[in-house]
Amino acid sequence: MKTIFGLKQFKQAVEQSSDAIFITNRRGFIEYINPAFERMTGFNRAEILGKKPGIIKSGLHDRRFYLNLWKTIASGKTFRDTLINKKKNGALFYVDHTITPIKNSHGEIINFIGIWKDVTEYKKLEKVKDDFLNIAAHELKTPITSIKVYSQMMENGIARTRDEKLQSYYQKLKNHIDRLTNLVHELLDTTRITTGKLSLFKELFSIEDLVRKTVREVEEIYQVNNFRIIADKDIRIRADRNKLGQVILNFLTNALKYSPPNSEIVIRLSFDKSNVILSVKDKGIGIPPKYHQKIFERYFQVETAIKSKDLSMGLGLYISSSIIKAHKGKIWVESKEGKGSTLYFSLPFVEK
Ligand code: ADP
Numbered sequence: 001m002k003t004i005f006g007l008k009q010f011k012q013a014v015e016q017s018s019d020a021i022f023i024t025n026r027r028g029f030i031e032y033i034n035p036a037f038e039r040m041t042g043f044n045r046a047e048i049l050g051k052k053p054g055i056i057k058s059g060l061h062d063r064r065f066y067l068n069l070w071k072t073i074a075s076g077k078t079f080r081d082t083l084i085n086k087k088k089n090g091a092l093f094y095v096d097h098t099i100t101p102i103k104n105s106h107g108e109i110i111n112f113i114g115i116w117k118d119v120t121e122y123k124k125l126e127k128v129k130d131d132f133l134n135i136a137a138h139e140l141k142t143p144i145t146s147i148k149v150y151s152q153m154m155e156n157g158i159a160r161t162r163d164e165k166l167q168s169y170y171q172k173l174k175n176h177i178d179r180l181t182n183l184v185h186e187l188l189d190t191t192r193i194t195t196g197k198l199s200l201f202k203e204l205f206s207i208e209d210l211v212r213k214t215v216r217e218v219e220e221i222y223q224v225n226n227f228r229i230i231a232d233k234d235i236r237i238r239a240d241r242n243k244l245g246q247v248i249l250n251f252l253t254n255a256l257k258y259s260p261p262n263s264e265i266v267i268r269l270s271f272d273k274s275n276v277i278l279s280v281k282d283k284g285i286g287i288p289p290k291y292h293q294k295i296f297e298r299y300f301q302v303e304t305a306i307k308s309k310d311l312s313m314g315l316g317l318y319i320s321s322s323i324i325k326a327h328k329g330k331i332w333v334e335s336k337e338g339k340g341s342t343l344y345f346s347l348p349f350v351e352k
Helices: 007-016 035-041 063-074 120-161 164-194 207-222 241-257 316-326
Strands: 020-025 030-033 079-086 092-103 109-118 203-206 227-231 236-239 265-271 275-281 330-336 340-348
Touching: 020 035, 035 109, 063 079, 063 092, 063 109, 092 120, 120 164, 164 207, 164 316, 203 207, 207 227, 207 241, 207 265, 207 275, 236 241, 241 265, 241 275, 241 316, 241 340, 316 330, 316 340
Parallel strands: 227 265
Antiparallel strands: 020 030, 020 109, 079 092, 092 109, 203 236, 265 275, 275 340, 330 340
């Protein structure tokens, strides 16, 4: 049976939506708001119509944020991000904000439609989690550093015993300390990123050297030798060497964690006109397409990965993505479930 969905039903759907919906004209002046908009902001229709959405601005986003928003929608694309707004009574609220241009039959933009989903509660919970993990990471930092130092002091003594069992226990202990140290660093880095304190210390260095050094480190910690490096040519780039090393380390350890032991992992360094491109290709479990963006979000893990025994919290790729973006680069994944994944980043070698 064919049902015709009339204008009346459309209007009802919009009026009853629990998400705030508003429509502006081409110049951004509001022409329509639904009841959820009134509930969410505390402003009524009469106070809002004819004004710009800026009336609920919190002042917590910089000019660049709004410029980017306008640039995106004026070019005919949809803009989506989390926005902090201010209610009529001054209270702040978080929304998952989507704004889409509506075009006429000539392809000219005539209106913009904005949709806000209130995510304030979710953001509050996220903050509690962030604060807790930040405190825990700070508390763990000192004892872990001591454990590491003492274990290093034991190293020679253990090597001299020639007791193979003891040596193998010691090796395992060392690997777990390294992983724990890495996790604590990830938590501390996450705090730096969320509080806008991630700073870069740029220097000029050979990218191939950094790749080879990081591969050697991972081979040592994880006692593996299934990496193959293909480097088209080497180049010196200006970037934060330590932080890029961290991104490469994360790509490599993920490739190990999510693929069968000893299966080949290929690291490729290539170049186009203005970018250096690094990829790490594994033959592991792969990532379903619907998660190709999400894996770069904070705490996100694909269900199957959560079962992995390794110490992981879904922070590695979030940190990697923040580091690459701070360098004005790009990060992405190509993957087929069950067939393997290739993680990429590209970095411009001429500073923009
Ligand atoms: P984690 O600490 O869980 O590895 P990451 O941020 O590094 O966190 O990665 C996020 C999620 O992306 C992982 O939990 C996993 O589900 C998925 N993932 C990352 N790299 C790979 C890979 N090479 N193969 C399959 N899944 C991967």
